[in-house]
Amino acid sequence: MARPTPLSGFPEWLPEQRIVEQTVVDRLRQTFEAWGYASIETRAAEPLDQLLRKGEIDKEVYVLRRLHAEQDDADAGLGLHFDLTVPLARYVLEHGGHLNFPFKRYQIQKVWRGERPQEGRYREFLQADIDVIDVDSLSFHFEVEVAQVMSEAFAGLPLPALRMQVNNRNLIEGFYRGIGVADIPGVMRVVDKLDKLSPETIRDLLETEANVTGAAADLVLAFAAISAEDTSFADAVTALGISDPQLDQGLGELVRVIEGTAPLRSGRFSVVADLRIARGLDYYTGTVYETRMAGFDSLGSVCSGGRYDSLASDGSTTYPGVGISFGVTRTLAPLFSRGVIRASRSVPTCVVVAVADEESRPASDAIARALRARGIPVEVSPSAAKFGKQIRYADRRGIPFVWFADADGTSSVKDIRSGEQVPADPTIWQPPTADLRPHLVVEGD
Amino acid sequence: MARPTPLSGFPEWLPEQRIVEQTVVDRLRQTFEAWGYASIETRAAEPLDQLLRKGEIDKEVYVLRRLHAEQDDADAGLGLHFDLTVPLARYVLEHGGHLNFPFKRYQIQKVWRGERPQEGRYREFLQADIDVIDVDSLSFHFEVEVAQVMSEAFAGLPLPALRMQVNNRNLIEGFYRGIGVADIPGVMRVVDKLDKLSPETIRDLLETEANVTGAAADLVLAFAAISAEDTSFADAVTALGISDPQLDQGLGELVRVIEGTAPLRSGRFSVVADLRIARGLDYYTGTVYETRMAGFDSLGSVCSGGRYDSLASDGSTTYPGVGISFGVTRTLAPLFSRGVIRASRSVPTCVVVAVADEESRPASDAIARALRARGIPVEVSPSAAKFGKQIRYADRRGIPFVWFADADGTSSVKDIRSGEQVPADPTIWQPPTADLRPHLVVEGD
Numbered sequence: 005m006a007r008p009t010p011l012s013g014f015p016e017w018l019p020e021q022r023i024v025e026q027t028v029v030d031r032l033r034q035t036f037e038a039w040g041y042a043s044i045e046t047r048a049a050e051p052l053d054q055l056l057r058k059g060e061i062d063k064e065v066y067v068l069r070r071l072h073a074e075q076d077d078a079d080a081g082l083g084l085h086f087d088l089t090v091p092l093a094r095y096v097l098e099h100g101g102h103l104n105f106p107f108k109r110y111q112i113q114k115v116w117r118g119e120r121p122q123e124g125r126y127r128e129f130l131q132a133d134i135d136v137i138d139v140d141s142l143s144f145h146f147e148v149e150v151a152q153v154m155s156e157a158f159a160g161l162p163l164p165a166l167r168m169q170v171n172n173r174n175l176i177e178g179f180y181r182g183i184g185v186a187d188i189p190g191v192m193r194v195v196d197k198l199d200k201l202s203p204e205t206i207r208d209l210l211e212t213e214a215n216v217t218g219a220a221a222d223l224v225l226a227f228a229a230i231s232a233e234d235t236s237f238a239d240a241v242t243a244l245g246i247s248d249p250q251l252d253q254g255l256g257e258l259v260r261v262i263e264g265t266a267p268l269r270s271g272r273f274s275v276v277a278d279l280r281i282a283r284g285l286d287y288y289t290g291t292v293y294e295t296r297m298a299g300f301d302s303l304g305s306v307c308s309g310g311r312y313d314s315l316a317s318d319g320s321t322t323y324p325g326v327g328i329s330f331g332v333t334r335t336l337a338p339l340f341s342r343g344v345i346r347a348s349r350s351v352p353t354c355v356v357v358a359v360a361d362e363e364s365r366p367a368s369d370a371i372a373r374a375l376r377a378r379g380i381p382v383e384v385s386p387s388a389a390k391f392g393k394q395i396r397y398a399d400r401r402g403i404p405f406v407w408f409a410d411a412d413g414t415s416s417v418k419d420i421r422s423g424e425q426v427p428a429d430p431t432i433w434q435p436p437t438a439d440l441r442p443h444l445v446v447e448g449d
Numbered sequence: 450m451a452r453p454t455p456l457s458g459f460p461e462w463l464p465e466q467r468i469v470e471q472t473v474v475d476r477l478r479q480t481f482e483a484w485g486y487a488s489i490e491t492r493a494a495e496p497l498d499q500l501l502r503k504g505e506i507d508k509e510v511y512v513l514r515r516l517h518a519e520q521d522d523a524d525a526g527l528g529l530h531f532d533l534t535v536p537l538a539r540y541v542l543e544h545g546g547h548l549n550f551p552f553k554r555y556q557i558q559k560v561w562r563g564e565r566p567q568e569g570r571y572r573e574f575l576q577a578d579i580d581v582i583d584v585d586s587l588s589f590h591f592e593v594e595v596a597q598v599m600s601e602a603f604a605g606l607p608l609p610a611l612r613m614q615v616n617n618r619n620l621i622e623g624f625y626r627g628i629g630v631a632d633i634p635g636v637m638r639v640v641d642k643l644d645k646l647s648p649e650t651i652r653d654l655l656e657t658e659a660n661v662t663g664a665a666a667d668l669v670l671a672f673a674a675i676s677a678e679d680t681s682f683a684d685a686v687t688a689l690g691i692s693d694p695q696l697d698q699g700l701g702e703l704v705r706v707i708e709g710t711a712p713l714r715s716g717r718f719s720v721v722a723d724l725r726i727a728r729g730l731d732y733y734t735g736t737v738y739e740t741r742m743a744g745f746d747s748l749g750s751v752c753s754g755g756r757y758d759s760l761a762s763d764g765s766t767t768y769p770g771v772g773i774s775f776g777v778t779r780t781l782a783p784l785f786s787r788g789v790i791r792a793s794r795s796v797p798t799c800v801v802v803a804v805a806d807e808e809s810r811p812a813s814d815a816i817a818r819a820l821r822a823r824g825i826p827v828e829v830s831p832s833a834a835k836f837g838k839q840i841r842y843a844d845r846r847g848i849p850f851v852w853f854a855d856a857d858g859t860s861s862v863k864d865i866r867s868g869e870q871v872p873a874d875p876t877i878w879q880p881p882t883a884d885l886r887p888h889l890v891v892e893g894d
Contacts, residue, residue: 007763008499008543011527014492016540018547019554022488037797038821040828042464043471047573048493048559049459052516065516070563071497071509071528082456083516095461098453102463104795104845106831109464114493118515128492143831145810318452350549353485365590376483383485386551386588400549 013121014128015333020402021340023347023442025130028161028332029112032132035157036110039149041134044109046091048116049082054094064117084116088133088329093316096137096323106138106146112332123341124303124334135327137315142324144257147291147311148264150328154293154307155268155275162446163335164344165271165298168307169231169278170261172291175254176282179227179241182248183220190214192282195228203229228280233269235259237277254290261291289313293328297335306335347442349402352381354435355417356398357407359388367409374430375407380440382407395420404439458566459573460778465847466785468792468887470575473606473777474557477577480602481555484594486579489554491536493561494527499539509562529561533578533774538761541582541768551583551591557777568786569748569779580772582760587769589702592736592756593709595773599738599752600713600720607891608780609789610716610743613752614676614723615706617736620699621727624672624686627693628665635659637727640673648674673725678714680704682722699735706736734758738773742780751780792887794847797826799880800862801843802852804833812854819875820852825885827852840865849884 010016017025033043055065066084073080085091088111096103112132119125134153136146151170158166180188194209201209203225210216210224223244230240238255258277265275283292290311297306309328316323339345355375357368368384375382383403385394391408398406399420407428409415417433418425455461462470478488500510511529518525530536533556541548557577564570579598581591596615603611625633636659643651648670655661655669668689675685683700703722710720728737735756742751754773761768784790800820802813813829820827828848830839836853843851844865852873854860862878863870 007545008496008539010543011492011494011496014494016492016544017489018544019487019489022490026488038824038826040796040798040826042796043467044462044464045467047456047459047461048561049456049573051453051456054453066513067516068529069512069514071512073563084513094453098455099461099463100452104842108796108828116493118518128494138831146831351485351487351553352482379483381483381485383553386583386591397549 013119013126015126015337017340018350020347020350020442021336023350023352024340024345024444025332025336027347027442027444028163028336029130029132031160032112032157032330032332033110035153035160036134039108039153039156041108041110041153044092044095044111045113046085046088046095046111048084048114050085050091050094052081052083054090055083055086057090064119066116066118086117087115088113088131089135089315089327092133092135092137092327093323097316097318100318100321100323106136106142108134108136110134123338126333126337129331129333131329132332133309133327133329135315135325137323137325139321139323142311142326144260144290147257147326148261150309150326151261151265151275151291151293152268154295154328154330155265155273157330158273158307159268159270162345162444163272163297163339164300166273166295166307167298168265168273168275168293168295169281170258170275170291170293171277171279171281172254172258172261173282173288173310174250174290175241175258175279178248178251178254179244179246180224182246182251183223185214185216185220185224187214189286191216191224195224195280196282198228198280230279231276233262233274233276234266235262235277237262237279241279257291283308283310287312287314291326295330300338303334303338306331344447346445347402348445349404349442351383351401351403352442353383353398353401353403354380354440355382355405355407356394356403357382357384357409358391358394359385360409360411361388364388364409371407371409371415371430375433378431378434380435402442405435458564458571460571460782462785463795465792465795465887466781468795468797469785469790469889470777470781472792472887472889473608473781474575474577476605477557477602477775477777478555480598480605481579483601484553484598486553486555486598489537489540489556490558491530491533491540491556493529493559495530495536495539497526497528499535500528500531502535509564511561511563531562532560533558533576534580534760534772537578537580537582537772538768542761542763545763545766545768551581551587553579553581555579568783571778571782574776574778576774577777578754578772578774580760580770582768582770584766584768587756587771589705589735592702592771593706595754595771596706596710596720596736596738597713599740599773599775600710600718602775603718603752604713604715607790607889608717608742608784609745611718611740611752612743613710613718613720613738613740614726615703615710615720615736615738616722616724616726617699617703617706618727618733618755619695619735620686620703620724623693623696623699624689624691625669627691627696628668630659630661630665630669632659634731636661636669640669640725641727643673643725675724676721678707678719678721679711680707680722682707682724686724702736728753728755732757732759736771740775745783748779748783751776789892791890792847793890794849794887796828796846796848797887798828798843798846798848799825799885800827800850800852801839801848802827802829802854803836803839804830805854805856806833809833809854816852816854816860816875820878823876823879825880847887850880 288310292310294305295307307330311326315325417428733755737755739750740752752775756771862873
């Protein structure tokens with residue numbers, strides 16, 4: 005078999021990159037569970053008619069077929085899920101009778117899209133979602149909570165600075181209604197282009213595409229320009245002089261999200277009320293979230309979501325919810341390709357126990373067992389080569405310690421970074437906490 | 450949308466079952482990493498020509514197609530992987546230049562097969578594999594190690610009793626050669642049926658299908674009947690009076706595996722030399738492993754593997770290896786359907802902080818923050834309903850503790866199982882270790 009070539013759009017990590025991904029996923033999971041979110045995994049395949057309910061994305065779906073399928077196969081008409089929201093909606097409808105509501109779940113799984121591969125767009129990628137689903141109505145405070153949970157997860161991760169931009173659809177719709185806009189979705193679609201077009205062009209488009217002119221267009225642009233890391237944004241909105249009950253509701257809600265996430269801000273993570281953010285998708289009805297990573301603007305949002313009044317409905321019961329989805333692959337892939345982040349070693353191993361000769365391998369195994377029994381990841385040298393070669397085995401993998409058993413039954417451990425070697429007892433020796441497991445190393449830290 | 454029906458062959462767990470699966474996977478990972486195995490994940494899709502190299506399994510493969518694929522799509526001709534060994538072989542060839550050998554890796558991922566669904570056979574299921582791969586030659590001691598690693602993982606899991614049956618292809622082939630068998634694979638295929646057919650029938654088949662008669666057939670059956678939890682099996686083989694160098698090598702190797710796993714045996718886990726085990730697959734060349742779960746004989750083996758001299762080859766370099774694969778879904782699904790194992794609760798949450806009224810929610814949030822900061826999974830009650838209803842919220846999920854903030858700033862915690870309520874300070878209170886996280890509950894324990 006010739007050396008295989010990579011498959012475009014299907015990124016695959018080397019062991020040291022996988023340790024970075026595992027560390028990120030572990031941190032997410034730990035935070036989600038600390039807030040009481042339960043894990044689920046859904047099957048990779050969903051019926052095509054479910055996947056294609058939103059016409060716009062149909063060409064991105066991977067269809068499944070058994071190589072020797074029979075005509076009336078039960079699994080005919082299946083496709084791979086392209087996100088974790090459609091499967092969640094189906095899971096809640098299918099298993100609703102066995103779930104307790106409000107249902108707080110997290111889900112960390114691969115998803116597949118047949119998109120043209122490029123940086124930030126993959127055909128297979130890992131997503132980490134949290135959602136809270138309730139029956140008939142959902143308390144507003146969960147819109148604060150999901151932002152708090154993601155903020156807390158990010159606060160513990162050494163990624164480049166992340167900036168979560170929050171807005172509220174009640175605020176936007178109330179404001180637009182208050183200034184007399186007739187085509188609210190049309191105005192949102194135009195304002196969504198503020199990232200790419202100048203305010204002057206947006207003003208023209210408001211006129212030509214959304215039928216908003218003059219003073220109203222100025223107000224739309226003034227509103228969209230409001231952005232603040234504290235609740236001062238509310239004063240700026242009030243100063244525009246527009247009055248509407250839905251606007252007041254949305255303003256109060258957005259204040260609560262900004263206040264609720266304030267304690268979690270740091271040099272690495274900020275939350276900002278940004279009234280330009282609308283999220284194109286029709287189904288959002290309250291708070292909306294997007295997240296940018298400093299230095300990676302072209303990636304777009306790496307963590308997005310919002311409140312929706314109807315995740316799913318079976319006719320008699322409606323399930324509202326709120327959720328945020330973090331793109332793990334989308335975030336890590338460009339950090340790997342630019343060398344921004346790496347693991348301190350390529351294996352879990354903290355100690356390699358040297359082997360003097362094959363006859364004494366059982367003695368080295370016993371030392372390894374004693375260390376491992378106390379939670380220290382350890383390997384025994386694969387061969388009784390010269391000690392220099394055994395040290396190189398550790399060094400090439402970034403393993404910090406090599407253990408030597410002496411003929412007299414005593415032993416010693418060498419920190420191969422400093423060269424320091426000290427007598428040690430495998431039943432009591434502990435490595436420095438920072439060396440016990442691989443940790444993340446960030447360029448420039 | 451009507452209530453969806455389950456998809457046969459694609460098992461999906463409720464949150465409390467998922468906690469069982471997570472606990473099992475965490476234990477596997479913890480053990481694999483304690484022995485220095487590094488995690489990799491491979492993409493779900495492989496080129497069809499790689500997946501179909503072994504003709505026998507071709508009808509089980511799921512083929513991928515983009516819904517609106519163009520003629521010359523780069524991802525045409527892809528299928529979902531049906532195991533984790535074919536992807537490992539491709540990964541080693543593709544990334545070999547960036548890997549350090551011997552390469553010890555673990556891989557815990559879903560795989561897909563278009564088989565007719567039944568108990569023990571699924572279309573999507575989770576596998577946990579460990580393998581050690583080296584270049585050109587692989588030290589024998591890794592054949593002992595992989596059995597030790599899986600044994601240690603099982604020893605920490607409260608599953609029904611597991612019995613690992615080990616044999617050695619050198620021992621089998623040496624013995625067969627020593628008694629003059631010409632068609633060694635043919636005899637192995639017949640002996641493999643000893644599970645289902647009587648020794649008399651096997652004796653007939655040896656004659657009709659493998660051209661072995663009389664004394665030789667008796668020796669084949671006597672050899673296959675040897676089984677022991679200690680190294681006494683070696684005496685039983687020697688007593689058969691056959692001499693062959695490959696037999697001697699295999700016997701010595703099998704003794705080392707049995708000795709090496711002896712310390713890990715318990716009432717729940719045993720390792721036995723069982724000379725009937727051959728593993729049908731041609732590519733095994735040394736130790737072979739199978740594992741049965743007590744009370745679930747019809748499942749067949751839940752954890753199998755062996756040594757192979759050529760996992761992959763690019764023409765100039767050959768990669769030998771040894772590996773074992775544990776079927777996570779295959780093992781857990783029947784335990785769930787028979788109610789043998791469950792989690793102590795359906796959510797990670799250890800404490801629900803009650804909310805007296807919506808105005809005091811921030812005070813409850815602060816208590817939750819203090820508890821969470823010390824690693825205690827905690828939720829704040831979703832509503833300020835009557836306390837009885839808030840206690841039921843916890844009770845329905847199996848959450849053991851409910852926390853009450855009193856108006857005077859003090860607070861107390863109630864164990865809702867015993868009803869005992871005691872004053873408590875959120876900055877110092879600790880739950881009993883057994884209650885901190887959900888644990889596994891096994892029927893009859």
